[in-house]
Amino acid sequence: MANTPHLSPKPRVLIVGGGYAGLTVARKLQKLVKDRGGVVTVVDPRPYMTYQPFLPEVVGGHIEARHAVVDLRTHLKHAEVVQGKVTRVSHENRTATVEGEDGAEFEIPYQDVVMTAGANTRTFPIEGLAEAGIGLKTIEEALALRNQILERIETAALMTDPAQRARALTFVVVGGGFAGVETIAEMEELIRTAISKNTRLAQSDARIVLVEAMGRIMPEVSAEQATEVVAHLESRGIEVLLNTSLSSAVDNELKLINMTDKSDAGTFFADTLVWTAGVAASGLARQTDFPVEERGRIEVTPTLQIADGAGGVLEGAWGCGDVCAVPDLTGDGPGGMCVPNAQHAGRQAKQLVANLLAVRFGEGAVEEYYHKSLGTVAGMGVGKGVGNPLGVQLKGIPAWLAHRGYHAMALPMLERKSRVVSGWIQELIWGVDTTQVKNLETPRNAFLEAAGGEPALGRFAKQAKQLTSK
Numbered sequence: 001m002a003n004t005p006h007l008s009p010k011p012r013v014l015i016v017g018g019g020y021a022g023l024t025v026a027r028k029l030q031k032l033v034k035d036r037g038g039v040v041t042v043v044d045p046r047p048y049m050t051y052q053p054f055l056p057e058v059v060g061g062h063i064e065a066r067h068a069v070v071d072l073r074t075h076l077k078h079a080e081v082v083q084g085k086v087t088r089v090s091h092e093n094r095t096a097t098v099e100g101e102d103g104a105e106f107e108i109p110y111q112d113v114v115m116t117a118g119a120n121t122r123t124f125p126i127e128g129l130a131e132a133g134i135g136l137k138t139i140e141e142a143l144a145l146r147n148q149i150l151e152r153i154e155t156a157a158l159m160t161d162p163a164q165r166a167r168a169l170t171f172v173v174v175g176g177g178f179a180g181v182e183t184i185a186e187m188e189e190l191i192r193t194a195i196s197k198n199t200r201l202a203q204s205d206a207r208i209v210l211v212e213a214m215g216r217i218m219p220e221v222s223a224e225q226a227t228e229v230v231a232h233l234e235s236r237g238i239e240v241l242l243n244t245s246l247s248s249a250v251d252n253e254l255k256l257i258n259m260t261d262k263s264d265a266g267t268f269f270a271d272t273l274v275w276t277a278g279v280a281a282s283g284l285a286r287q288t289d290f291p292v293e294e295r296g297r298i299e300v301t302p303t304l305q306i307a308d309g310a311g312g313v314l315e316g317a318w319g320c321g322d323v324c325a326v327p328d329l330t331g332d333g334p335g336g337m338c339v340p341n342a343q344h345a346g347r348q349a350k351q352l353v354a355n356l357l358a359v360r361f362g363e364g365a366v367e368e369y370y371h372k373s374l375g376t377v378a379g380m381g382v383g384k385g386v387g388n389p390l391g392v393q394l395k396g397i398p399a400w401l402a403h404r405g406y407h408a409m410a411l412p413m414l415e416r417k418s419r420v421v422s423g424w425i426q427e428l429i430w431g432v433d434t435t436q437v438k439n440l441e442t443p444r445n446a447f448l449e450a451a452g453g454e455p456a457l458g459r460f461a462k463q464a465k466q467l468t469s470k
Contacts, residue, residue, distance in 0.1 A: 011038040020412075039079070044082075123135075134275065145272075186379075299324075300326055379400055
């Protein structure tokens with residue numbers, strides 16, 4: 001175990017995870033704890049919070065990637081920020097083990113711990129998926145996906161082999177929840193716009209496919225709305241394959257099966273495979289001595305205190321957001337728990353702060369978390385959307401405006417809001433930006449060529465070389 005970096009010796013509130021919930025807790029607590037003689041410490045592998053509802057818009061080019069994240073050090077001036085990965089939490093010893101950027105481990109002691117480690121992409125053991133697919137949980141994935149789409153379109157325009165051209169221009173999203181629908185809608189708009197600017201391509205050259213294992217998409221909206229969304233996507237040339245699952249993706253050859261009778265549902269090649277089929281609580285939950293339920297989430301009480309497994313709570317242990325199983329006292333949540341979304345995470349964080357102050361400093365009373373969902377709304381490209389905010393069913397421009405309005409309000413920090421909204425205004429004036437940022441996988445190639453070195457091959461260049469050599 002390496003020596004602990006220089007950290008404050010004051011009583012510590014340790015926040016494990018700097019995502020939406022963690023950042024909200026830290027912002028609300030940092031000055032209050034500091035004024036009372038303590039310190040707030042936030043540990044996260046990334047130096048920023050990612051506002052995940054904006055990732056599809058980053059793919060579509062409506063939002064600059066850096067504007068969908070909030071820098072932790074800039075906005076947590078009264079807290080400690082540690083860029084590292086928490087690998088274990090021992091509440092019995094009041095310590096967390098952290099792996100730094102250099103791989104060395106050290107321990108951080110605490111008085112109170114707040115578990116807000118969030119969730120990761122949930123995958124299944126599908127052969128070839130890890131090599132062929134990309135998720136959409138991080139800003140890096142959103143930016144890489146956008147550039148891959150634009151690169152495949154440009155490269156396909158010069159291809160003479162029909163099979164390779166079709167493969168390059170086939171784009172697939174697996175998962176028909178909110179994230180999947182928003183993503184494929186933004187992809188379709190980007191693809192159509194980019195192709196319209198390329199005289200060597202026709203719109204019919206692109207194939208865009210949504211694969212969903214269930215018999216309907218978007219369980220968050222009504223069945224009628226879900227049916228309307230399918231019709232809308234199909235009107236835009238998107239193939240929607242319901243009751244269909246991906247069984248293999250070896251070498252980017254996608255094999256599909258019909259979930260009704262387990263029959264073959266088709267096979268085709270696609271260079272772009274996006275996986276949005278759900279999320280799972282961070283694996284860190286199982287690397288603690290906290291009670292964890294069957295879905296891998298830390299058990300917390302309605303007061304957002306971590307349960308002790310015997311009907312009580314653990315002193316000094318708190319949790320909220322996607323990594324925790326938070327009881328939904330409204331009775332609307334599946335399995336009696338709050339769904340993992342930003343709406344709940346932000347509100348839980350605020351209640352957690354109030355309760356921690358009540359327990360630790362005797363300020364106020366401890367209250368249970370209760371929030372009736374405001375409904376959901378999805379954006380599907382400029383002027384397109386669907387949702388049921390406050391129980392009102394919306395579609396088209398009203399839903400799109402509600403989507404942007406809510407998320408602009410929910411995005412933390414005024415300067416981030418300003419950057420995003422100004423970008424939206426610029427887009428309405430100048431149109432969608434389809435500029436591709438090239439060679440992100442091989443940024444040193446220009447220098448290597450100048451220095452007489454051998455340029456590295458990117459993913460698709462490697463694939464082309466392998467196909468040529470066969």
